Amino acid sequence: VLTQSPGTLCLSPGERATLSCRASQSINSRFLAWYQQKPGQAPRLLIYGASSRATGLPDRFSGSGSGTDFTLTISRLEPEDFAVYYCHQYGSALTWTFGQGTKVEIK
Amino acid sequence: EVQLLESGGGLVQPGGSLRLSCAASGFTFSNYLMAWVRQAPGKGLEWVSGISGSGSNTYRGDSVKGRFTVSRDNSKNTLYLQMNSLRVEDAAVYYCAKSLGGDLYGFDSWGQGTLVTVSS
Numbered sequence: 001v002l003t004q005s006p007g008t009l010c011l012s013p014g015e016r017a018t019l020s021c022r023a024s025q026s027i028n029s030r031f032l033a034w035y036q037q038k039p040g041q042a043p044r045l046l047i048y049g050a051s052s053r054a055t056g057l058p059d060r061f062s063g064s065g066s067g068t069d070f071t072l073t074i075s076r077l078e079p080e081d082f083a084v085y086y087c088h089q090y091g092s093a094l095t096w097t098f099g100q101g102t103k104v105e106i107k
Numbered sequence: 108e109v110q111l112l113e114s115g116g117g118l119v120q121p122g123g124s125l126r127l128s129c130a131a132s133g134f135t136f137s138n139y140l141m142a143w144v145r146q147a148p149g150k151g152l153e154w155v156s157g158i159s160g161s162g163s164n165t166y167r168g169d170s171v172k173g174r175f176t177v178s179r180d181n182s183k184n185t186l187y188l189q190m191n192s193l194r195v196e197d198a199a200v201y202y203c204a205k206s207l208g209g210d211l212y213g214f215d216s217w218g219q220g221t222l223v224t225v226s227s
Contacts, residue, residue, distance in 0.1 A: 033213035048213035090212040095166055096154040
């Protein structure tokens with residue numbers, strides 16, 4: 001099980017966003033990814049392997065963590081970053097689990 | 108450019124069946140694990156099913172076991188999801204997604220989704 005916190009983050013453009021994803025048991029960091037989803041759109045891969053940025057992703061996005069605690073950081077929020085963010089874990093035998101999501105909204 | 112185009116969604120009564128398709132282009136389809144992910148209205152993402160590149164290994168989430176079957180036709184570059192015994196709680200937008208491939212874990216390309224409505 002992946003638990004994301006907070007459920008909602010209210011911030012202003014230019015501020016730093018720190019999103020947390022906690023696993024119920026230790027996982028290989030290679031198996032942890034982050035996605036962004038905007039209303040009416042499909043999810044977009046941001047981070048894989050806990051800290052590797054997807055192709056074309058601005059460097060204001062970064063991922064970190066290991067074991068059971070992982071973090072997605074957006075160093076300076078841009079207007080287009082206000083969205084819902086999901087962490088995602090690969091389990092065993094081709095199974096995956098998503099966290100419940102963190103909504104980053106404009107303050 | 109990778110493209111994934113889902114089709115087959117629609118309105119179905121509880122207990123009914125539906126077959127979703129996902130037409131893939133822009134990459135060597137058979138080399139990649141593919142998956143179905145769904146999102147109920149106003150809710151989060153839920154992984155539904157996955158299938159290896161060759162099609163020899165398939166896996167389903169607990170909520171759809173025994174009812175949904177994933178398959179693929181690599182000659183047609185198409186992914187399928189056969190959904191039987193549909194329930195009201197299966198109503199969602201269904202996305203197909205392509206894995207990163209190799210030793211990397213994550214889904215780097217997604218379709219636009221197809222809406223499944225289950226209602227009498």
